[in-house]
Amino acid sequence: MAEPDFEAQLVRLFSDAPSFPDAELFNAEISAKLDRGWALRRMLIGAAGVAAGLFAAVQIVATRFSSELQVLSRDGARDASSELSAALNRLNDLVVTPGSGEALWLAAGLAVLAIGFAVTRAMEEF
Amino acid sequence: MTSDRSPTGHDVELAALAAAGDRRAYGELVRRHGSSVRGLLRRMGADSTTADDLAQDAFLAGFEQVAEYRGEGAFAGWIKRIAARLYLRRVKREARLVFTDAAQDGDDPAALNEPRTANRIDLDEALKSLSRGERLSVSLCYGGDWSHAEVAEALNIPIGTVKSHVKRGLDKLRVRLAQPPEGARREAHG
Numbered sequence: 290m291a292e293p294d295f296e297a298q299l300v301r302l303f304s305d306a307p308s309f310p311d312a313e314l315f316n317a318e319i320s321a322k323l324d325r326g327w328a329l330r331r332m333l334i335g336a337a338g339v340a341a342g343l344f345a346a347v348q349i350v351a352t353r354f355s356s357e358l359q360v361l362s363r364d365g366a367r368d369a370s371s372e373l374s375a376a377l378n379r380l381n382d383l384v385v386t387p388g389s390g391e392a393l394w395l396a397a398g399l400a401v402l403a404i405g406f407a408v409t410r411a412m413e414e415f
Numbered sequence: 416m417t418s419d420r421s422p423t424g425h426d427v428e429l430a431a432l433a434a435a436g437d438r439r440a441y442g443e444l445v446r447r448h449g450s451s452v453r454g455l456l457r458r459m460g461a462d463s464t465t466a467d468d469l470a471q472d473a474f475l476a477g478f479e480q481v482a483e484y485r486g487e488g489a490f491a492g493w494i495k496r497i498a499a500r501l502y503l504r505r506v507k508r509e510a511r512l513v514f515t516d517a518a519q520d521g522d523d524p525a526a527l528n529e530p531r532t533a534n535r536i537d538l539d540e541a542l543k544s545l546s547r548g549e550r551l552s553v554s555l556c557y558g559g560d561w562s563h564a565e566v567a568e569a570l571n572i573p574i575g576t577v578k579s580h581v582k583r584g585l586d587k588l589r590v591r592l593a594q595p596p597e598g599a600r601r602e603a604h605g
Binding site for chain 2: 307
């Protein structure tokens with residue numbers, strides 16, 4: 290047999306995939322692993338989104354609190370204990386006053402949702 | 416709402432769908448090419464458990480990388496390449512592979528003449544008479560469509576050694592595959 294003929298025969302033999310009786314099981318296992326991997330990925334993305342949202346919320350609160358402290362320190366005449374007491378009162382007002390606190394927590398919640406949604410969509414797209 | 420029917424279409428179309436996150440489309444690619452990937456790994460010398468594990472790993476890795484498949488070649492060749500590289504990495508890690516130009520395990524001339532009980536001499540049986548280096552080189556070149564240079568690079572051996580492996584492997588396979596099956600020989604003598 291000429292070499293090219295034999296090589297062509299060999300290529301044909303190699304291209305004939307053997308049949309496996311457990312082919313369906315093999316396919317199902319891969320599908321299950323893909324599904325598990327996808328579910329895990331979505332869970333991790335969601336967790337990352339929530340963590341990022343919480344971090345953002347903390348940053349927002351801290352920034353507002355910091356600016357309030359700056360206002361207090363500019364006043365400067367009061368003693369340390371009254372200053373701290375006033376700062377805590379202001380922080381308390383910041384959190385519980387309907388006009389500011391509700392808006393702040395609403396913004397933080399929206400930030401959590403938005404970040405989680407954006408990250409999830411980005412991962413699905415890319 | 417999704418359909419329960421398996422996606423249809425050309426491999427390239429299914430790969431594009433899979434790249435967009437369609438796991439059902441990728442499942443169809445697995446269904447189409449799973450056996451050929453498992454077969455190639457066995458023909459390269461992997462035992463059945465290792466071959467199936469690596470084939471699964473290859474398909475899972477392929478799903479992550481499927482966006483890189485642009486349809487320049489056959490999808491089967493692309494996924495086989497991933498699987499073959501996984502197997503080579505495994506073999507190298509286990510330090511079981513010695514690629515020299517000398518005869519290796521399995522390079523037993525007596526094996527060419529030993530009686531066979533199977534009625535059908537097939538490629539899988541014939542490949543068992545090759546040394547590991549010959550078997551890998553022949554399988555990659557003819558089953559994975561790799562060039563000699565690609566095999567040399569993957570195995571980290573000179574290209575001349577790959578050519579020697581391939582030539583010796585082909586010589587053995589030619590002899591082995593030319594022999595009539597045991598049943599046919601019996602019939603001829605009967």
